[in-house]
Amino acid sequence: MKNHKPTILVVNDDDIDAPGIHALISVMKELGNVVVVAPDTPQSGMGHAITIAKPLRLDKVGLYEGVEMYKTSGTPVDCVKLAVNKIFKGKKPDLCVSGINHGLNHSINVIYSGTMSAAVEGAIESIPSIGFSYDDFTYAADFSKCLPFVKVIAQRVLEHGLPAGTLLNVNFPKTDTIKGIKICRQANAKYAEEFDERLDPHKRKYYWLTGVFQNADKGEDTDVWALDNYYASVVPIQFDMTAHHAIPLLNTWKFNEEK
């Protein structure tokens, strides 16, 4: 651990009043000086959206257990951008933690999740970043079983940092006894979408997005496997989305010989 007391940015996507972010704040207060920037309304499923077509609000709100808190009209990613630029003013925090999300963000959820996208944005800003999520989407979720693991993972990241361009996606199973921590890869799973079709009072159709999570990945090194077996999953994530392995193949297509 560095000698100075670390500065920790806490963000989420469920909004500033969610029990999950309060649970995360309670642990981070033991590790450093905490600043919270969170959306003023729920932003689940916002992915890496940023607000460019309308202006943003950023308001300091009352202290929560002595912690400086700001709420914004923006997305989870906007929270990180606003924190870095308007609150830290370029002097970056030592750690960015996002969550604890009410609901899992394992496997392909990493790409839809506002919680994880906020952590990705922290990593883009070269801040060691972690997203935390728990397998209970209810407002009344009890995060207490997760907290010792949240603490040790955050401590390790504060001690060691993370490799450039990477962050951690941490998910907790809902169980009486979390068996330990597994370092995993993202399972190759997806949603089978369904749209609930309804008629409005004017007899016009509208749709609600629903979906069923489908995992065809039988690997025992995945986050889905770890959670199914009562382990906390830790997946290192990167924002270089290049499929490096596909470059040699595409070069065999010899585009420029036909142009």
Place this chain on the structure above:
Amino acid sequence: MKNHKPTILVVNDDDIDAPGIHALISVMKELGNVVVVAPDTPQSGMGHAITIAKPLRLDKVGLYEGVEMYKTSGTPVDCVKLAVNKIFKGKKPDLCVSGINHGLNHSINVIYSGTMSAAVEGAIESIPSIGFSYDDFTYAADFSKCLPFVKVIAQRVLEHGLPAGTLLNVNFPKTDTIKGIKICRQANAKYAEEFDERLDPHKRKYYWLTGVFQNADKGEDTDVWALDNYYASVVPIQFDMTAHHAIPLLNTWKFNEEK
């Protein structure tokens, strides 16, 4: 090329009336049967957002040059989900193309871009998918120089398919003569954010997100280099965000010995 006439889903993020999507439709009509599903309002910067907290509209609109077109109140990713589930009803198209975006989506833009996220969603649905973007964000952008390249790239993907879990991010420079196509990796660049701070008529602060693109990546194998040198860039992209190279390092942290 397969013997049957391919079915091609065309989506975008700039909205159904944007000249960029009409340019893309004009090329795709030469290659197959085209179905368009696009947002009813601009959705730039929406990333991989999905609409879960409010219902979606999906309306068939008048034919454009004989092509079946739908507009939706949803995000670019919602367009793909709605197309697969409500229009194609599970019989997937042979190709999903997104764009042509008014403005580049090279480097880190892949993660903020609605155009690219729609193509990523196509790939998640196992549809060969390509996002196209052009270095002119104006409404009056002239896409004519891009179109021969759009056609040949789409043809190759229809012929060969793409490796599982991958899609293409294609960007075009603004130049009189595009020199050819380069297969690239995503440059390691980012935005330096700034927020334009203003006062509303009630003297309350609000902010507009702005930013300057900063490329510190000197590689000559990147999309930024290709575009700066008047080549069209083609980056294979994957939605497995696992930083596989970081897994051995994290295993040395021996989390479970301390719990």
